[in-house]
Amino acid sequence: MxxxxxxxxxxxxxxxxxxxxxxxxxxxxxxxxxxxxxxxxxxxxxxxxxxxxxxxxxxxxxxxxxxxxxxxxxxxxxxxxxxxxxxxxxxxxxxxxxxxxxxxxxxxxxxxxxxxxxxxxxxxxxxxxxxxxxxxxxxxxxxxxxxxxxxxxxxxxxxxxxxxxxxxxxxxxxxxxxxxxxxxxxxxxxxxxxxxxxxxxxxxxxxxxxxxxxxxxxxxxxxxxxxxxxxxxxxxxxxxxxxxxxxxxxxxxxxxxxxxxxxxxxxxxxxxxxxxxxxxxFFKADGTIRKVVPTLRGVGLVNASREIQIDRYSATSGAGVAVSFLDESNPHAGWKTSFSDAKSWVRFNEVDFGRGTQATVEVRAKALAGGQLEIRANKQDGPVIGRVEVAPGADWTTASAVAKNIPTGVHDLFVMQVGAAPIDVDWVRFR
The missing domain is CATH 2.115.10.20 (Glycosyl hydrolase domain; family 43)
Known part of the structure; x- marks a missing residue:
């Protein structure tokens, strides 16, 4: 195959x-x-x-x-x-x-x-x-x-x-x-x-x-x-x-x-x-075509247990969020999301949690001074699914935390920077 x-x-x-x-x-x-x-x-x-x-x-x-x-x-x-x-x-x-x-x-x-x-x-x-x-x-x-x-x-x-x-x-x-x-x-x-x-x-x-x-x-x-x-x-x-x-x-x-x-x-x-x-x-009732709004998010459903590329976001807070290549010499490696302001956030639509059996949230990230990320369901002030501490360091690391309030079925995610310390994020996933 x-x-x-x-x-x-x-x-x-x-x-x-x-x-x-x-x-x-x-x-x-x-x-x-x-x-x-x-x-x-x-x-x-x-x-x-x-x-x-x-x-x-x-x-x-x-x-x-x-x-x-x-x-x-x-x-x-x-x-x-x-x-x-x-x-x-x-x-x-x-x-x-x-x-x-x-x-x-x-x-x-x-x-x-x-x-x-x-x-x-x-x-x-x-x-x-x-x-x-x-x-x-x-x-x-x-x-x-x-x-x-x-x-x-x-x-x-x-x-x-x-x-x-x-x-x-x-x-x-x-x-x-x-x-x-x-x-x-x-x-x-x-x-x-x-x-x-x-x-x-x-x-x-x-x-x-x-x-x-x-x-x-x-x-x-x-x-x-x-x-x-x-x-x-x-x-x-x-x-x-x-x-x-x-x-x-x-x-x-x-x-x-x-x-x-x-x-x-x-x-x-x-x-x-x-x-x-x-x-x-989408077509209107009279057969005319509604103008398409291009997205980074695309059309595929993402399984919560796979790497969720939040840089392909559905929306952001604007200020305090930037997206750039992981490796400028190799664009095929994908992108990273950089959070630089307290309470800055990214929304990523349509994540499938299935039966909601996940117990851990993982984040691949790096933060020179360390920092914390908060993952919520469906809206900016929605239920907290996990809070992940990212240890200080210049290298990428996979940080994890106990997940809670795991929903079932398909939901949107909000990934939010808690403090003011800059954090770079590659992906989020649930285990």
Whole structure:
């Protein structure tokens, strides 16, 4: 069995590598995410400096949106007969299931030049996938998205400065006729990354668009997969981090809709090394989409007995709380929370205590002058679950205390600094 990735039910979803452009699908009762894979430029890379460098695709799956399994590389640039094996341009992908097969769509720079879209076929959502010998004829562009309609018809959407749509033949590897430009979309600013789906008879075309300086997510709606589409609103505002791109998908799983997207959490200074995220998405009664508010907390439920990464907080007191990397030279190691003021606090939502049998609370922390942390349930002045003394010292240590008032089921946590002595916290857990 493949190991689980370094993930903590929070954003970003994947910690041990850079990921971007996530297409999420539900296959075989699980959520499968097909992202692109940013890497640092290797010595043999000869492309544009400080640009996107991508050589292959991984696929990740989860049943609980907390634990993500990396199924490894499923397609690489050197395994695609028609693709330039040294272009490092395996950009945003897609995967759909039809007639017993999984079809994985991906863009790459062809040996003959320019971006083409290829197809790889597999019997399982995690592969193995076999790339076809040639790209889809008549399609020049990037960012494939495929909508399979209720009648079984399939439509390919993609972008190249504009957004195009073409009906796919039943073999899912050729188009019928010529691609059509989708009109009535923004005409100024970069437009790319379409993701299309149908819900309650409404066809949604969602896409990144640069209205100002960086991309935000917008959408348009229609009564037909071919349009005409009408602009309907913004799904996600420009990233506060300043990440230039955003690319996404929307999926329903166990009665909840989710937006998968990316930001630059693991590489704040370089937005070509990105990290995928997920947050809940909601539709209004009339079918319009409520704007998504991005979170660090993410969507996965956290078991109380596992390391609770409070730096991926739901809220903080503001003053007296700061988050930074544990190791600036290795962002993949995660973050720490620094408390510097008395009564400063962090709230972390949705911790599952199960039957409430935990007897001990543990905190990985360090405090030069020593200090005390208080953990409460549900609200700032809620029941005290534990008070942990952190011994003086410059090194990380695991401090523990007897837990009390342990609740059952799912509850929010408040972690609060008791005194004024600064304390750094890596994680909290209950045993």
């Amino acid at each position: 493949l190991p689980l990735t370094a993930a903590f039910a929070t954003n970003p979803l994947i910690m041990d590598q850079f990921t971007a452009d996530p297409t999420a699908r539900v296959f075989e009762g699980k959520v499968y995410v097909y992202p692109s894979h940013d890497i640092k430029a290797p010595p043999e890379y000869k492309g544009k400096p400080n640009w996107f460098v991508m050589e292959d695709y991984h696929v990740f799956s989860s049943e609980n949106l907390t634990d993500w399994q990396d199924h490894g590389a499923i397609v690489s640039q050197t395994a695609v007969e028609w693709a330039n094996p040294s272009a490092y341009a395996m950009w945003a992908p897609e995967c759909v299931f039809k007639d017993g097969k999984y079809y994985f769509y991906f863009p790459a720079i062809a040996k003959s030049g320019g971006f083409k879209i290829g197809v790889a076929v597999g019997d399982k959502p995690y592969g193995p996938f076999k790339p076809m010998a040639t790209p889809i004829a008549g399609v020049d562009g990037i960012d494939p998205s495929v909508l399979i309609d209720k009648d079984g018809s399939a439509y390919l959407y993609y972008s190249l400065n504009k957004i195009f749509v073409a009906r796919l033949k039943p073999n899912m590897m050729e188009i019928e006729g010529e691609p059509k430009v989708i009109d009535n979309l923004p005409t100024q600013g970069l437009l790319e990354g379409p993701f299309a789906f149908e819900r309650n008879g409404i066809y949604y075309l969602t896409y990144p668009h640069v209205e100002n300086k960086t991309e935000r997510l917008e959408y348009a709606t229609s009564s037909s997969p071919l349009g005409p589409f009408k602009q309907a609103g913004v799904i996600l505002d420009e990233a506060q981090s300043g990440c230039w791109t955003v690319h996404h998908s929307i999926v329903d799983y166990l009665g909840q809709s989710y937006l998968f997207y990316h930001d630059k959490d693991l590489s704040p200074a370089f937005d070509k090394n990105r990290a995928i995220r997920a947050d809940k998405l």
